[in-house]
Amino acid sequence: MEIPYTVTARPDTGLWNAKVGIWLFLASEVMLFGGLFSAYVFLRLDADPGAWPHGLLNVPVGTMNTAILIASSVTVVLAWASLKMRKYNAYWWYMLITILCGVIFLAVKLAYEWPQKFDHFGAFIKKDKLEKYEQYLGNHHLAEKGLPPRTEISGHLHNKEALHDENVKEYEIALDPVNADPSNPQMDRPHFLYVPPTDKVATIEKEDVEYANMFLPKHSSYFATYFTITGLHGAHVLGGVIVFLYLWLPVSKKLYKRNPEHLANRVEVAGLFWHFVDLVWIFVFPLFYLL
């Protein structure tokens, strides 16, 4: 059976069917991401002063990934335009670049950004013990400047067994720059370039710690929302790449030969989804990386 209105407009809607379908789907996607963004807003507004982390993600890498996603949005719209102009070769190349951009974006996220977080450690100090660790927190300096206090000491955990072994009574941490030199005014705001943990090692007694963990979703509301939203977004990128692969493979050239307008419409619909994924990232990037 021939599927109707893949190319021509349906009289009652004035549109070919897939166009209406994708927009209804995107409307539901707006609600899905909208729910998660409201959770972010809610958790962030209700966090204690200074408790919402700032500058934990790698800004140059995030900026590069943003540019890659924008570039892929351009190439997918050019791929569609090439089909409209009946230039299959140009379409093939633009689609290939789009797919590669999607793959690079995912690779950076899954092979670099996330694992780096999983390997990072943070310990929140009990309120009545903050003074004891003043040399790593620099709260006197922050109070003088009217800035909110720090409660977390972070870096690379040397003795990972401390996470599970109750007989180990302390954490040994190679400190992040901010905790190694906390009274330095340059540490008041995050750096643009990522600075790895220093050689300076601090010993923190477990009984002084309110809560400690690797930078996993359970570490904090920040990382819970970060991993949920970027994870769902990454799943969308993966979905987009799979659809683009199908539209790029020889099987779709058969459709092109039979009905090029049908393939152009499929690319337009997949492209609309891709632009939406780009649009979500436009908000994710500043909210998690910069603010």
Place this chain on the structure above:
Amino acid sequence: MNETHDTLGHKSAVVDVHAAPDEHGAHNVAKHVRKYLMVGATLILFTAITVFLSYVNFGTMKANVAVAMLVATFKATLVAAIFMHLSNEKRLIYRILVFTAFFVLGLFFLTYLAWYDPVNRFNH
């Protein structure tokens, strides 16, 4: 132009699918390519501007968030209007989106209400 009846019984015109058939015809599309490239460049430029502005101290964090969201909204509008062709779309799509906007704003409003009556405070 011939007419056929499809499975729903509607009449539809048989068109030559190998020619460019509608308002997005080949000639029109060629004109838009330059625009797509310009929009892409603008988006990347404004990404750099967003990063730069985040290192400028606007007094309070709320002010910095407001500035960043303003730039992000501008970028999102460009993507929606040009890449997603919303600047020139059929009425039905706008109708769908009016409902979407209404419900998503309602959702954020509920969050806002909840913030004034929290269950408990979070430490981190």
